[in-house]
Amino acid sequence: MTDVKAKTQLEEHALQLVEAAMKAGADAADAVAVTGSSLGVQVREGKVESTDRAEGEDFTLRVFIGKQVASVSSNGIADPKGLAERAVAMAKVVPEDPYTSLADADRLLKDIPQLDLKDPREVTAQELTELALEAEAAGLAVDGVTKSGGAGAGWGTSGLVLATSHGFLGAYERSRTSFSMTAVAGDGTAMERDYEFDSRTYWDELTDPKDVGKIAGERAVRRLNPRKINTTQVPVIYEPRTARSLLGHFAGAINGASIARGTSFLKDRMGEQVFGTTIKITDDPHKPRGGATMPFDAEGTGAQKLELIIDGVLQTWLLDGAAAKELGLTPNGRARRSGSTTSPGATNLTLAPGTKTPEEMMKEIGTGLLVTDLIGHGANGITGDYSRGASGFWFENGELLYPVSEITIAGNMKDMFLNLTPASDLDDRYAVATPSVAIEGLTIAGS
Template sequence: MSSEIDSSTLLSRASQLIDLARKAGADAADAVVVRSRSQSVSVRLGKVEGTESSESDDFSLRVFIGKRVASVSANPGFDLQALAERAVAMAKVSPEDPFACLADEASLSKSYPDLQLLDTTEVSSEMLREASLAAEAAALAVKGVTNSSGAGASAGMGGLVLATSHGFEGSYMASRFGHSVSVIAGEGTGMERDYDFDSRLYYAELDDPSEIGRRAGERVIKRINPRQVPTGKDVTVIFDPRVARGFVGQIAGAINGAAVARKSSFLRDKMGQQVLKSGLSITDDPLIVRGPSSRPFDGEGVSGERLVMIEDGVLKHWFLSTSTARELGLETNGRGVRGGTAVSPSSTNLALEPGDIAPEDLIRSVGDGFYVTELIGHGVNMITGEYSRGATGFWIENGELTFPVSEVTIASNLKEMFMRLTPANDIDRKFGVAAPTFAIEGMTLAGR
């Protein structure tokens, strides 16, 4: 395990790559190694269906000659000099990019904290198998569950090694463990499927597999014999935390600097303006100890800080990498992420901060409405904000969840939805995108 965690050899190779690129004619360069180690086991109906194990150290070299840039990738064992010379040759014939550059030296991390992202617990394939079987068995034991779609368990680690030609060297690793199960209730055309899962940085903090299975079983039997409901306008829709997290991810997409630069965000002209209801805030913090998406520095060597992206409903920041920030006439806020050979901005530990009402009280306050547990399709236009998604869930009647509902569509515009959002107080911060249950008033529901 220690040899897998020690990144000193990889840092040395990355630094050699940069030196060779400079000798070959590059004005500046950075080299990154994306590390990955994983193993998983999947089972169905008490039998192992698959086991997987993988590990990789993927190198990327990015070189700059004036305003020209090129990137190349390779697996371990490549010829350092040949890769450096190839990258420089590609850069010489590449079109100019006025915004591509390394992060300014002044913004680079001089030191960074230990965020306790790595759990070195050794998890064997047998432990993964037993966890998968336990989750499935517990789900199948719930009365009304008729079949299994399978269960799985996984363990792994990943991280980043980065060196730049202006002196930055750093590395970190983060672990990840997970359990999941999916089961079926009902027969024939009346079958319904649901699931549950847990994912943590530390193995000991995972929910018990049997508890995950029981929750999955209880969720799916509640979905049996769904009904349709009449089409209506001005319907209050409550989003279960599982779907609420995806919705907050769409907010993140709308305030991503890359989307703003491309003019593909409906919030591109809203900086400094009200975009959420007063009192609501969205935060992003890369430095949470044991945070699910924490990182001591970004993909360019810049340490981010906690930002209130939307404060009291007012938009305060975009997610920015160096090149995106330059395009917008701004400075990076340490949100650059490596994706292959490119760097683009992204969130870290993102959260729609909770309100002060319990979810049960929020449901009671609705009277009649729709509680969404699953969304279907991709009917969101991020340029205009138009929103239309297939949905399943439960009808709310007299402030109580009553019968299951399927085959309906909910629709509105994200601009209006943001201004009508009321969050509950049940946020779970174990996810990289965290959100409580929330209600949105005034939506259109298309049913029968």
């Protein structure tokens, strides 16, 4: 959807699918039309390795026959009548779903807000190449960096249209530019690598590529000659890029679908203290230029900013229409499309920062571990048990002493959340925004 004409055509296609479904015998229907284009460049050692461009359109039609629901997808709608007839035929033979339906008409968004989601600038392959090369050169210039692990830059636009049989028609467009650099330090079996990246809605807000490359190089060099440590229990500080995963685990634990299935370790904790008394977590779908900003959800309903955690107390679940109906609650505009159904999900999550810098936290803690990288997916959403491979830096008297690797961090997220303290260095660039966080009482499994 690069212009008004393309947007109008996509809206017409979505409406055609809904109309065809109703003529084919559906009781209700909705259609999602998605279009996008992307451009990417990869460089290594000062040379372009690849340049890729992609464009496409996809359509998903969902139909309801009573409580039965089915969907079909296609990358074109040359035959909307045929697609609709297939979807209706499928719906007639599937089991009933007592919870999935279109949103109630009184919940549909009437006035769609115009959000600042798309940079009018069209980025070229040459500009992306220069961005990646500049970041790589800065990384290679760092003393101790021996080679480049590659640098890349990408730009893309996407558009979405949602049309329903009960009167909703909405559309929005977004753009995103991102780039990264990976630096390698050392030689042979003693090599270490690390990276830095940035991603923004507007080109003019991107971090200076020299800074991105320099940070990648410095991060790689400081990881050289890592040590193993003995198994111990100490406070752990997660820097923002690793702390984001903790906020992601929290979002999964308050997903209404998981609550309805009884598969969340927070399923019985609504209205209870699940974080420390100073903690505030919000979810804002209208965050200016946010990574997940959107004017309406996958059901065509408006979504307001949610205060998920206030003073450490859990206030609400993330709910789409189906999860809310199953739980006997009111939806809060967090629907995402997932095949023939929707599922709840967060938008722009933010953990409010604290008052102390990470350096001040380290001095206050004295001895502990700074986590800069996590490996694996060892977080159990049902029990809360947490076990992740990690690497980082050992610190004593508030000073980083040496890098550590081949360790595992273990605990339970119920205790981790209660003992979590945020620092002041909020990284607000991405859909999950968090500062560094300190957590006491974790076990470090080492030698």
